[in-house]
Amino acid sequence: MLGTERSAQIEARLAKDAYDTEAWQMLLAEAQNVGTEEQHRDAFDRFLEQFPTSGRHWALYVEFELRHGRTDLAEAIFARSLREVLSVDLWKSYLAYVQRNNEHGGNEGRQIVLKAFETALQYIGMDKDAGGIWSDYIAFIKAGETSSTYEEQQKMDATRRAYRRVIAIPVMNVEALWRDYDAFENGLSRMTAKKFLAEQSPIYMTARTAARELKQLSEPLQRGSLPCPPRWSDKEMSQLAAWRRYLDWEKSDPLKIEDAAARYARISFAYKQAMMVLRFYPEVWFQAASFALEHSRNEEAIQILKSAIDIMPHSFLVNFALAEIYEERKQVAEARALYEKFLDQLSDDIAKMNESMTAEIAAFEAQHQRGGNIDGGGGADMATSSTTDAFGETDGEEREEARRLRGYTLAAIVMMRFVRRAEGIKVARQVFSRTRKSPHITYHLFVASALMEYYCSKEAAIAGRVFELGLKSFSDPDYIREYLDYLIRTNDNNNARALFERTINMMPADRAQDVWRLFLDYTCDYEELTNAKEVEKRYLAAYPQGKQGSMILIIIINGY
Amino acid sequence: MLGTERSAQIEARLAKDAYDTEAWQMLLAEAQNVGTEEQHRDAFDRFLEQFPTSGRHWALYVEFELRHGRTDLAEAIFARSLREVLSVDLWKSYLAYVQRNNEHGGNEGRQIVLKAFETALQYIGMDKDAGGIWSDYIAFIKAGETSSTYEEQQKMDATRRAYRRVIAIPVMNVEALWRDYDAFENGLSRMTAKKFLAEQSPIYMTARTAARELKQLSEPLQRGSLPCPPRWSDKEMSQLAAWRRYLDWEKSDPLKIEDAAARYARISFAYKQAMMVLRFYPEVWFQAASFALEHSRNEEAIQILKSAIDIMPHSFLVNFALAEIYEERKQVAEARALYEKFLDQLSDDIAKMNESMTAEIAAFEAQHQRGGNIDGGGGADMATSSTTDAFGETDGEEREEARRLRGYTLAAIVMMRFVRRAEGIKVARQVFSRTRKSPHITYHLFVASALMEYYCSKEAAIAGRVFELGLKSFSDPDYIREYLDYLIRTNDNNNARALFERTINMMPADRAQDVWRLFLDYTCDYEELTNAKEVEKRYLAAYPQGKQGSMILIIIINGY
Known part of the structure; x- marks a missing residue:
């Protein structure tokens, strides 16, 4: 948009990573260097949309507008940011602006400034770095002109109030403020000073101790850094x-x-x-x-x-x-709408991810094709090495996809359970029936639904049908293990054996071991020795590497 | 017994550790140096009772008897050891003895020696170090005098048979034996030699390769070491x-x-x-x-x-x-007797251990008393440091005792399950009733019995009573967790909640967490939100350190 080669590079970086903070800083600098006023403003707006909590940049934006005499825009920026962004810098900039504007406003102007100070302190007065604002505030009160003893008395009260408020806060300069306050009281009357200071001293001591602790605690905090989604570094x-x-x-x-x-x-x-x-x-x-x-x-x-x-x-x-x-x-509708929206969001993400994977594969295949056409042998080599890369990435993406499906299913389960609690089992069953048709569902939904039927509606028969239904879509050994575990636990040993027999040979041996172990443990602990021996014999035939003698004994001993 | 100061020290070491191999060697040496013939004999007997597989020491013992002209005793030692102890040394010593005894026995003597060789090779001929015996055997055959072509032919056949047997075995000197055999055949006839050697060569090659592998595999094996109970070093x-x-x-x-x-x-x-x-x-x-x-x-x-x-x-x-x-x-009686004997053995061990602990504590207390009486402060210091030691050891012993009780209970469970399979549930119940009264039982017996009732005899009511019975003796949180898990799994949620409520406050907080989590998980997944929230609130009150917001959400997210 700035038209320079440098800005094009910056935009490319931002297109690749919207949280490339260095590129964002470069964008602002480039706009300042080569941009028009409008372009520079646009850069600020884009920057602050991405990093809306950066008080420092809001303050820079205000400064920019004021430099260009656009007080209207500066005020609009203050209005957009002050209350949202808890920034001492920004409030300082605001207070300076208000003071400048009311320098010659007489008493009315003074009241406006005082009001601004009060507002600022209300928002930011607790900040450890707000001590400067407090000093300015007290100085501003002290600088007020008085024309009567009553007015003088009032000013003195206001000053004392301000001091007393701040010396209770662990601002970084609280010790200096206390010395000022001490001087202030002693300047008025040695007698009352002693009394007042003795009264306030414990409060100040607490704040001073806290300020020291706070200084240490704050030291490692990088408050000025631009917030980005974590990479868990x-x-x-x-x-x-x-x-x-x-x-x-x-x-x-x-x-x-x-x-x-x-x-x-x-x-x-x-x-x-x-x-x-x-x-x-x-x-x-x-x-x-x-x-x-x-x-x-x-x-x-x-x-x-x-x-x-x-x-x-x-x-x-x-x-x-x-x-x-x-x-x-009991805001059932709101809760339901929130779950639905969340599920839609997750669903969209999965769809988008799939699209981008498809596009990537297409792009790779196209490139492969081209490489092959142009230079035969060399192209094939290139293609081979790209294949490895592409496959490596695809593996990672598949894991990522599995994770996303698991997440989607978790959300669906949580929603289903909520619906059962809030609207009853029938509506929950509708949710299940609808959700289970989603292409993004993993077997966990079937486990959750079946156990919900078993535990909540005590419908063991329905639970069994749900497990059975899941088996039409999922032959994952983990699912079969859950189903088998359910049948064993509910003492349905005929069905348990039947399930084992009709699934065990369909599973790849390297993933069936948990199912084997569950069934073997059960058989060894609770069935007849001939059964146990027979299952053991088949197990050892399936996993000959473990053939070191009796599995039954090994299970018993391991259990010990 | 030898009466020397040194022998007293050795005996003290052996009393402390019956597998102090160094002390045993010292005992033999001391008996040899200062003992009478009978004392030396006695030392050998004691040594070999402790280390009955040490062929080397059996051979030394024989040598000792022969040195003292006690061929009767030497022969008795051979009779005791030869067939049990697969020792090349021992068999060599035997063969030497037989040869010496039959040196002048003419043909009859030769036959005895040949028979002895055959027996030796039957027992030990496969040993990688038996090559020397084989060479001696062949040499002995070759040395036989012949008085006819027929006898010469027979000797040749016997020699060939012996060579062919040994060149198929991976003895360490198989290559030399092959060369001898080659020379032997070629010495007879170049024509047949070529044919015979070609026939035998593949067998020899296999043995030679195996011998090389065996040499490598045997290198790390310390065959001569005296076997001791492992310390898992x-x-x-x-x-x-x-x-x-x-x-x-x-x-x-x-x-x-x-x-x-x-x-x-x-x-x-x-x-x-x-x-x-x-x-x-x-x-x-x-x-x-x-x-x-x-x-x-x-x-x-x-x-x-x-x-x-x-x-x-x-x-x-x-x-x-x-x-x-x-x-x-189906040797039910034998199996039963074996289990009973094993349980008695374990029970005796526990009783003995308890006795020795009681004795130790008594000894410690007596010492403490004495120390206190004699020198007040100093004695108290001593006592304190001993207390720490004694307590440290007691802790270890308590862990050891817990382990033994767990082992005893495991054996009882295995026996109970065997009895159910072999003699039916009624007899198994008798075993349970009898065993549960043992002071050495842990709660696991109750869990096993209850689950046996549930899974094998489908008697959920009896299972519940067994769990309930266990609760009279065991308030271990792990037991309560098993019981609660059973009630939850069998969908008995009223009793589950009742069990939780009447036990949760009796358990020390630091050990109750698993019970809490089981109940909280169940409540969050399958009960109403108010229930879940109430349990969650109580959980957070019990474990305030975990107070980081909603447990329900944390459980859900962790589940993800």
């Missing part, structure tokens, strides 16, 4: 652990805040900061929501989980957590 | 592995022996050698017996296992293996 894991330590510390209430709402607000603020940086970690959102729920802030919990789902529509954790809240609140 | 494990490699090689039939009986004899010989050295490894005996069974040598298998039980009366493997053979042969 060591660095990411250690960031996550550092954040967890910090959150645990906040939850331990080191300031011993008496007021429950204030205590909640402080911990909630910590979670908000964590969610900004660890934007793509579902468990952080989940824990923030759980914390809200524990304090009966149900709406807040729902909002947190909704935001999390917007950001991470594939997350099982946050989707299930929200559905569970809906179910508890 | 690295050295012992690598010996075991080396023997296993050797046995596997023999079982692969590298000589491609056509005659089944001869093939069996050779492998059986390898097992016998292994059982001599790995005397205290039940699995070697078990495999030898299994090999015999596979070739329908049932009596031989029984004899092997009986010997193994004499040597290792505590071995589960060999006892169970023999009982299984009896059961298969």
